[in-house]
Amino acid sequence: MAKDFPSRAENYSQWYNDLVIKADLAENSAVRGCMVIKPYGYAIWERIQAILDKKFKDTGHSNAYFPIFIPKSFFSKEANHVEGFAKECAVVTHYRLKNSPDGKGIVVDEDARLEEELIVRPTSETIIWATYRNWIKSYRDLPILINQWANVVRWEMRTRLFLRTTEFLWQEGHTAHATREEAVQEAETMLNVYADFAENWMAIPVIKGTKSPAERFAGAIETYAIEALMQDGKALQAGTSHFLGQNFAKAFDVKYLNRENQLDYVWATSWGVSTRLMGALIMSHSDDHGLVLPPKLAPIQVAIVPVFKNEEQLAQISATVLPIKNALEARGITVKYDDRDTHKPGWKFSEYEFKGVPVRLTIGPRDIEQGTVEVARRDTLEKEVLQITDIENKIVHLLDHIQKNLYDRALSFRENNTFRVDTWDEFKQVLDDKGGFISAHWDGTAETEEKIKEETKATIRVIPLDNPLEAGKCIYSGKPSDQRVIFARAY
Numbered sequence: 001m002a003k004d005f006p007s008r009a010e011n012y013s014q015w016y017n018d019l020v021i022k023a024d025l026a027e028n029s030a031v032r033g034c035m036v037i038k039p040y041g042y043a044i045w046e047r048i049q050a051i052l053d054k055k056f057k058d059t060g061h062s063n064a065y066f067p068i069f070i071p072k073s074f075f076s077k078e079a080n081h082v083e084g085f086a087k088e089c090a091v092v093t094h095y096r097l098k099n100s101p102d103g104k105g106i107v108v109d110e111d112a113r114l115e116e117e118l119i120v121r122p123t124s125e126t127i128i129w130a131t132y133r134n135w136i137k138s139y140r141d142l143p144i145l146i147n148q149w150a151n152v153v154r155w156e157m158r159t160r161l162f163l164r165t166t167e168f169l170w171q172e173g174h175t176a177h178a179t180r181e182e183a184v185q186e187a188e189t190m191l192n193v194y195a196d197f198a199e200n201w202m203a204i205p206v207i208k209g210t211k212s213p214a215e216r217f218a219g220a221i222e223t224y225a226i227e228a229l230m231q232d233g234k235a236l237q238a239g240t241s242h243f244l245g246q247n248f249a250k251a252f253d254v255k256y257l258n259r260e261n262q263l264d265y266v267w268a269t270s271w272g273v274s275t276r277l278m279g280a281l282i283m284s285h286s287d288d289h290g291l292v293l294p295p296k297l298a299p300i301q302v303a304i305v306p307v308f309k310n311e312e313q314l315a316q317i318s319a320t321v322l323p324i325k326n327a328l329e330a331r332g333i334t335v336k337y338d339d340r341d342t343h344k345p346g347w348k349f350s351e352y353e354f355k356g357v358p359v360r361l362t363i364g365p366r367d368i369e370q371g372t373v374e375v376a377r378r379d380t381l382e383k384e385v386l387q388i389t390d391i392e393n394k395i396v397h398l399l400d401h402i403q404k405n406l407y408d409r410a411l412s413f414r415e416n417n418t419f420r421v422d423t424w425d426e427f428k429q430v431l432d433d434k435g436g437f438i439s440a441h442w443d444g445t446a447e448t449e450e451k452i453k454e455e456t457k458a459t460i461r462v463i464p465l466d467n468p469l470e471a472g473k474c475i476y477s478g479k480p481s482d483q484r485v486i487f488a489r490a491y
Contacts, residue, residue: 007288012232019282020161023291023355026278033159033166040355041278043299045169048277049149051201051296052171055193061145061173066127068151069118074126077251081125084218088154090120120153125219125244125270128174129252136176136266138257143186144176162279163236163491170274176266178258180245183267184222187243190271191224194239202277203294203406204228204284205414206238207437207486209462214446217270221245227461227486229414230283233435235461235488238280241271279491284410285379291356292378294406295399302328302335302395303352307345307364314339320368320388324361327392333399353378358402359395363388379405420484427475427487431458437488441481443474452476458487 005022006014020026025041028034037045053063069092075082096112099105121127128146135141149171156166173190177183191208198206206226216223220242228238249255249265258264285292295301304325306317318339325335336357338348345362352360353376362374373391376383379402386394417436421427430438442448442460453459467483474481 005288005290008231015288016279016283017161019286019291025282025291026161028161031166033156035161035165035167037169037275040299044281044293044297045275045278047297047299048201049171052193052197052273053147053149055197056147056171056173059145059189059193061147061175063149064146065148065150066124066131068121070121070124070127072117072119074130075119077126078219078248080247081219081251085122085154088122088156090153090155092118092120121150122152122154123270123272124148124150124152124172124174125248126252129248129254129268132174132176132266133252133254136254136256139178139259142176142178142256142266143182145173145186146175147171147173160279162275162282164276168275170272172270172272175269176249176254177269178256178264178267180267183245183269184243187222187224187241187269187271190269191226191239191241194241194271194273195226198226198228198238198280199407201294201296202281202284203296203403203410204238204280205407205411207462207464209464209467209486211240211462212446212449212460212485214449215460217242219244219247220270221247224465225462227437227488228280228284229417229437229488230280230491231413232283233417233489235437235486235490236276236280236283237461237490238277239271239273242269244268244270285406286356289381290354292406293356293358295358295403298356298358299334300336300352300355300357301333301399302359302361303348303357304335304337304361304363305345305348305352306337306339307362313365314341316365316368317363321363324388324391328395331392331396333395349376353381359398361391361395377402379409421475422472424475428456431456431487431489435489437461437486439484440475440487441470441472441483442485443477443479443481445477445479448474448477448479452487456489458489461486461488461490 008015024038026035026037029036094108094112096109097106098109100107151169153167156164159165175186195206195208198204206228208226211223211225222243224241226238228236230236246265248268254266255263304321308314325337328335358378360376367373371388372385373388374385419430420439463485469482472481
């Protein structure tokens with residue numbers, strides 16, 4: 001499967017695109033800019049969904065669903081929000097087709113124009129806050145803690161599978177609170193949920209922080225984010241959580257009667273992650289041999305490949321392997337026993353290696369005689385021969401070790417590619433020669449931020465939450481600065 005597969009060093013972009021397609025994760029669809037997520041790729045997304053969904057429910061949230069269509073007038077109610085999304089919106093203008101008068105195909109029925117155009121959901125704040133107006137009357141109705149699993153559409157000119165597509169899958173949380181303090185705490189709680197998931201399930205170290213005003217979500221008072229570093233030295237925003245203040249409550253007139261019997265506007269948050277996490281997963285861990293998956297998210301954690309010449313040998317191997325498979329599955333490990341006779345063992349080895357299966361077991365007639373099994377781990381490509389009697393406990397510990405090794409490896413990469421710079425010349429040199437995260441002083445102005453972006457294509461990724469105060473001078477303007485921020489070129 002790795003034949004004609006480019007290395008990361010040769011062409012990182014082509015390596016990524018080919019990997020997504022050859023590993024059967026996704027492919028481009030007949031609709032420009034949209035993708036088909038294939039079963040193996042969707043199985044990974046389902047793992048992500050299941051884990052996050054439990055985390056959301058464990059923190060008191062419930063799932064609901066809201067319409068994909070949003071009246072255009074709703075977007076006019078929050079000025080910053082509409083400005084932020086206006087250029088990305090797909091618009092529905094008609095509700096019916098008809099046969100073409102010339103008998104060649106179908107055309108839009110001009111008599112079926114909608115009285116008000118509908119926006120195909122780019123995000124759901126407006127439709128949800130129009131709904132919350134009906135749900136919220138007093139403090140007894142608060143807080144509302146809702147999550148939605150959905151698809152959204154943001155019209156993109158330059159797309160890349162998983163990383164940036166016109167339609168993508170995501171979850172979006174939307175909560176309503178009685179006080180500012182509750183809403184801020186909610187936004188920070190969900191940021192920590194995302195960080196925990198990224199680090200402990202995806203094995204990706206992240207930096208938690210806030211966005212600069214220029215990089216905030218449209219309509220937010222504060223945007224919190226987790227940023228990860230990919231193997232090509234570019235940053236990827238892996239999740240965001242927004243404190244929306246009372247902006248949407250005021251736009252949609254959502255008031256509640258507080259405990260003092262006075263009307264007040266509700267405080268809001270929204271937060272989300274998308275199938276972009278799939279791109280982060282691929283680019284953080286995969287190598288020139290194909291996909292590498294952390295065991296906690298791998299659809300198949302252990303693949304067992306029997307080596308046999310006839311049905312008799314297969315039956316003998318199966319009698320030994322199936323109890324091992326059952327024992328591992330009883331411990332919550334997903335196992336595939338690949339006894340197909342349509343493909344040779346070498347082809348299967350290549351397939352499971354390319355698809356990033358964390359552990360592969362190989363067993364043949366000689367192994368049965370000797371009571372052994374060959375164990376291959378995907379993260380290091382190392383192999384060892386173990387006793388069959390030890391295999392169950394060994395595999396459990398090995399999967400844990402692989403998970404930790406992938407995180408440690410990614411963390412080491414980030415640490416080795418994070419640079420402190422103090423001058424503009426040094427900033428440009430590091431950015432062009434090394435990439436990675438750059439910790440540098442910024443004077444806090446939008447003008448300087450925009451100039452840096454124009455000249456280098458680097459943006460402020462986050463202002464770290466654990467940022468110590470440090471007197472210095474802005475790398476670009478030379479003006480005083482009291483803290484460093486993280487710059488990078490990004491996806």
